[in-house]
Amino acid sequence: MLKIEQAYWLIALFLAGTAWLNLRERRWSHAGFWLVLAALTAGGKYVLDATAAHHHLPAQLAGVGVIALAVLSPRMQRGHLVERDVSAREADAKRLGHRLFGPAVLIPLVTLVVALFGGYLVIGGVRVFDPVRMTLTGLALACVIALIAALWVTRAKPAAGLAEGRRLLDTLGWAALLPLTLAALGGVFAATGVGAAVSDLVRMMIPVNSALACVIAYGLGMVLFTVIMGNAFAAFPVLTAGVGLPLLIHLHGANPAILGSLGMLIGYCGTLFTPMAANFNIVPVALLELPNQNDVIRAQWKTGAMLLVVNLALMYFLIFRF
Amino acid sequence: MTTLLHWLPLLGVLVVVAGFALRFNPVPVVVVAGIVSGLAAGKSIGEILALIGNSFVSERALLLFVLTLPAIGVLERAGLREHVTNWIARLRGLTLSRLLMVYLAIRQILAMLGLYDVAGHAQTVRPLLAPMAEGAAEKRGSPLNTQERNDVRAFCAATDNIGRFFGEDVFIALGAVLLIQGFYSQHGIELEPLQIALWALPTAIAAFMIHAIRTVLFARRIAGNAPSSATPALRPDDGGKSGSC
Numbered sequence: 001m002l003k004i005e006q007a008y009w010l011i012a013l014f015l016a017g018t019a020w021l022n023l024r025e026r027r028w029s030h031a032g033f034w035l036v037l038a039a040l041t042a043g044g045k046y047v048l049d050a051t052a053a054h055h056h057l058p059a060q061l062a063g064v065g066v067i068a069l070a071v072l073s074p075r076m077q078r079g080h081l082v083e084r085d086v087s088a089r090e091a092d093a094k095r096l097g098h099r100l101f102g103p104a105v106l107i108p109l110v111t112l113v114v115a116l117f118g119g120y121l122v123i124g125g126v127r128v129f130d131p132v133r134m135t136l137t138g139l140a141l142a143c144v145i146a147l148i149a150a151l152w153v154t155r156a157k158p159a160a161g162l163a164e165g166r167r168l169l170d171t172l173g174w175a176a177l178l179p180l181t182l183a184a185l186g187g188v189f190a191a192t193g194v195g196a197a198v199s200d201l202v203r204m205m206i207p208v209n210s211a212l213a214c215v216i217a218y219g220l221g222m223v224l225f226t227v228i229m230g231n232a233f234a235a236f237p238v239l240t241a242g243v244g245l246p247l248l249i250h251l252h253g254a255n256p257a258i259l260g261s262l263g264m265l266i267g268y269c270g271t272l273f274t275p276m277a278a279n280f281n282i283v284p285v286a287l288l289e290l291p292n293q294n295d296v297i298r299a300q301w302k303t304g305a306m307l308l309v310v311n312l313a314l315m316y317f318l319i320f321r322f
Numbered sequence: 323m324t325t326l327l328h329w330l331p332l333l334g335v336l337v338v339v340a341g342f343a344l345r346f347n348p349v350p351v352v353v354v355a356g357i358v359s360g361l362a363a364g365k366s367i368g369e370i371l372a373l374i375g376n377s378f379v380s381e382r383a384l385l386l387f388v389l390t391l392p393a394i395g396v397l398e399r400a401g402l403r404e405h406v407t408n409w410i411a412r413l414r415g416l417t418l419s420r421l422l423m424v425y426l427a428i429r430q431i432l433a434m435l436g437l438y439d440v441a442g443h444a445q446t447v448r449p450l451l452a453p454m455a456e457g458a459a460e461k462r463g464s465p466l467n468t469q470e471r472n473d474v475r476a477f478c479a480a481t482d483n484i485g486r487f488f489g490e491d492v493f494i495a496l497g498a499v500l501l502i503q504g505f506y507s508q509h510g511i512e513l514e515p516l517q518i519a520l521w522a523l524p525t526a527i528a529a530f531m532i533h534a535i536r537t538v539l540f541a542r543r544i545a546g547n548a549p550s551s552a553t554p555a556l557r558p559d560d561g562g563k564s565g566s567c
Contacts, residue, residue: 011385044379051376062375070353084399093401100402108435115516135515143389150393154400164395174349179497180384181352187377188356192331192363228339237505256511260502261521268487284443284479290472300480303533310528
């Protein structure tokens with residue numbers, strides 16, 4: 001049976017391989033970073049099982065590991081990773097053409113097929129896919145299939161998979177970790193009562209018995225937090241734990257899937273307004289040699305504002321109906 | 323309820339705001355914020371470490387996207403980016419509004435398929451979209467002045483952002499959907515990624531329509547600005563370089 005746990009082991013293997021390639025090049029911080037992350041990924045189930053059995057040392061060690069990642073990440077300077085020659089890539093691109101899209105499209109395609117039909121696949125009375133997080137197991141499988149297809153189409157050696165994957169992973173560097181860290185912070189915030197404090201702040205300001213007031217408070221809260229933090233991922237757990245869950249889902253019976261999806265999209269509207277989202281709004285100003293730091297925001301804020309209204313309306317009309 | 327202790331954990335939020343505002347590396351900022359709000363809530367160091375450790379490993383599904391990198395890397399090595407560039411370049415001969423709308427649609431669709439890093443400000447906007455858009459805008463019969471050129475470039479960057487943001491939430495394997503799923507799972511609500519992703523579709527369509535209309539209006543304004551007796555305009559090389567950054 002294919003399980004999500006096997007996907008985590010695969011990630012750990014890839015991260016360890018990346019650490020090893022960095023170690024060979026004496027890039028100690030990078031090697032250490034990826035190695036710690038590999039250990040956290042592979043040991044995750046052990047940590048959670050131990051916690052469930054009231055054994056807290058593994059979780060505390062994992063906490064130390066996270067702090068180690070935080071210490072190492074400012075030292076992860078982007079190295080100049082050698083890429084294959086442009087002319088060689090151009091020649092391959094001409095020769096292979098649209099065939100290059102095949103393996104790339106296999107990733108979403110196989111994932112989708114597993115998500116839709118994986119539950120019906122039974123061989124010898126045993127389910128092929130564990131129903132827990134089946135889509136993600138499908139994604140991991142899709143990546144393996146796509147890698148094999150990519151190697152076959154391009155006639156590259158299997159070692160190229162690790163080398164090229166490592167190149168991209170080191171290009172991302174600590175940015176690869178940020179969504180995970182922010183999500184973990186959301187968990188910490190929830191456990192330390194930050195969500196409750198925000199929720200009380202909102203309760204003090206709005207009539208909570210009005211579903212419309214709650215929708216607007218949640219939406220505008222998402223926008224405000226996203227503008228402040230420059231990232232909808234950071235705002236989502238705080239606002240959803242503070243306002244979305246207690247007021248909209250539990251009190252007014254909102255549909256969690258729609259609330260989550262539209263809540264995040266409302267946050268994205270906020271991303272269009274803020275210079276804090278530097279890689280989207282400030283980097284292009286530099287790249288395009290624009291005179292004013294806010295030129296890109298000025299070009300996009302109207303689209304963001306109109307979409308915000310649309311999203312709030314969609315949320316209000318959909319979450320209580322499905 | 324309204325004692326100081328109740329509000330104290332909000333200090334963690336303050337740390338995030340201050341750290342991001344001061345442009346520190348976000349990873350340590352976020353971890354410090356976690357420690358601060360733990361201390362403010364009166365937890366011991368051991369409890370905080372365990373809390374951070376448990377929260378972190380229970381979100382490790384957010385790392386799944388790294389498994390796409392080897393396959394994408396091998397394809398890039400064989401010229402995937404170059405092929406996309408050549409392919410998009412063949413869409414020349416379009417008007418400004420059509421060019422931007424086609425780009426918006428392609429960007430959204432690629433992002434929906436999880437291919438969101440195939441395009442971007444560095445990969446496609448600066449080398450490709452901006453020059454093509456400037457060229458298309460000048461089909462009005464007169465060159466763009468500095469202000470118009472900057473406006474066109476900024477609009478290109480905005481189009482890329484909007485295409486990416488409102489496409490990627492539809493892809494089940496990307497951070498956003500998994501973050502939502504992970505959050506609910508922590509709070510005892512189990513959802514399938516597809517359930518979450520599908521509800522991003524109406525917004526994806528609305529984003530396309532709103533921005534397409536704004537694109538048409540923008541292109542019309544640029545086209546309408548054409549002076550009847552065109553003053554000798556700046557050459558493209560001088561165009562955007564009057565500013566300080």
